[in-house]
Amino acid sequence: MFKVNKDRCIGCGACVGTANEVFDFDDDNLATVVNQPTEENINDAKEALENCPTNAIIEEE
Numbered sequence: 001m002f003k004v005n006k007d008r009c010i011g012c013g014a015c016v017g018t019a020n021e022v023f024d025f026d027d028d029n030l031a032t033v034v035n036q037p038t039e040e041n042i043n044d045a046k047e048a049l050e051n052c053p054t055n056a057i058i059e060e061e
């Protein structure tokens with residue numbers, strides 16, 4: 001299960017650009033998970049996690 005730690009997110013938008021089916025901006029212009037990744041976009045979601053500049057994206061069991 002993917003989550004965004006809002007305390008770390010700086011709203012750079014990288015994750016939304018990489019995996020826009022999974023991540024979108026919330027009302028505060030911080031990233032949020034709108035859909036958990038599917039088989040089709042799990043690689044994009046993992047790429048977004050790896051590339052987040054503040055390590056705000058978390059994957060939990």
Ligand code: SF4
Nearest residue numbers: 009010012013015052
């Ligand atoms: S890449 Fe990280 S810091 Fe940038 S919007 Fe996404 S969660 Fe926030």
